[in-house]
Amino acid sequence: MNENNHQSLQEHNDDENSPLFEARDVSVKYGTSEEHKVEALNAVNWKITKGEFVSFIGPSGCGKTTMLKLISGLIFPSSGVILHKGKPILGISSGIGMAFQDTLLLPWRNVLDNVLLPIEILRRPREEYRQTVEDLLSTVGLKGFENKNIWELSGGMRQRVSLCRALIASPEVVLLDEPFAALDAFTREDLWLVLQELHTRTACTMILITHQLNEAVFLSDRIFVVSKRPGRITYTQQVNLSRPRVLNEAFSRTFLNDVESLRNRIER
């Protein structure tokens, strides 16, 4: 990763003094006719600072994915406003990295070409990213897998590739929509460490949606609890565990206290 580059960006942003993303009284209603409208989000407020790792947790169908679509500019608030560095988001954003539960890797491309897909989209020269790809792949533990076919990889390995693809173009933010939901518990814990490592190395802002309380606590700086539909932010939890975090900590008293207090805030 280009450390200097990230450093300077961070300083620049500090000068600007406005959060990277901010939601002000955001409500979202779906549907065309007035009577059949479904309210997905109701008067939501939050701020996300550059370099932060935040999570949204809440019951199914509470509008967490809607939150990500607002940030990427794929949908717009019915009322209120989403700000990016203090300016309203008016169209589809660019330069955003994403990863989903379904990795959506392209089976006709090998690992290397899958990771480089964003570079092709952005029409940047592939050669300049040789080192970045190598660093990313070795960070996620896939060094030497460049020429492997996707069908040769396990589910956990595919998700590692998908994280590299999300990060290759040094995006301003990475949106993670339940990326580990389909993985077994051990693989998932491995990937927490991988994701934490990636977050530390790239200093990239990360926004995670998850159903897993311990996953949210382990990875995040802050956690937003979203209520049942229409989604509201009912609670914000600061996680004060020092970094880097290790898996053993996930059983420490402070960690479990955080998980428990979150658990009590989730509506069911």
Add this chain to the structure above:
Amino acid sequence: MSLLKNQFVEGLLAIFALLCLWEIGVRITGVPSFILPAPSAVFEAAAANATVLLNHSLITLFGTLVSLSAGAALGLAIGLSVGYSRALSQLLYPLLGGFHALPMSAFIPIFVVWFGVGVIPKILAGLLIALFPVVVNVVTGLRTIETDLWEMLKALGASKAQIFQKVGIPRTLPYFFASLKVAAAGAFIGNVVGEMIAAGSGLGYVLVLATTGLEMELAFASLTILLLLGVLLFTIFDSLEKRLAPWAYRRLDA
């Protein structure tokens, strides 16, 4: 593999047994050969007319391949345009569906009026039948791009054209190759029917000529060759499909 070979041998044995039954049946009942010829008589007729049958088979095969190539190319072009453009899709897709519901052989007499008796009407008929499966499959391939993937690329800054180039077209290829074996059968049907109605050559022509002369042995010989050609075409395009987009058939557990 050995299992596959066994199945193949078993299949051949079953066919041979059926032919034996047929032979015995014809001999016992004494059905006249202009109604149902015995397999041995069909084989004799085929051997006696080997050169003629080979020439006409090649004509049918050639016509089929011309129909198929033209139909596939046109189908690919239409499919890509319809899959890419929403406006074009709303305009053309229902029309194509309605068009496909027509029996394409019904166009042959019209083609004869336009182009005269010969190879053109049958090749056009084959092309028309081959066209539609290709269009439908290509459109399906383009339309089933995963929403999340689409949104991911959009949020990265991709244009619609880029998404089609990087994702749409490659992921459509297996759909296209799969449609070729259906299209090949269509092209074959169009050609044979065309030959039966309005051509001076090809297996379809031989078949009609033989039945009008009550040479049932020759008619059955032509029919058998048609069957074999159909199997050949299907096998070729079926294996081609798996070879041209192997990634679509590979799984970790396969």
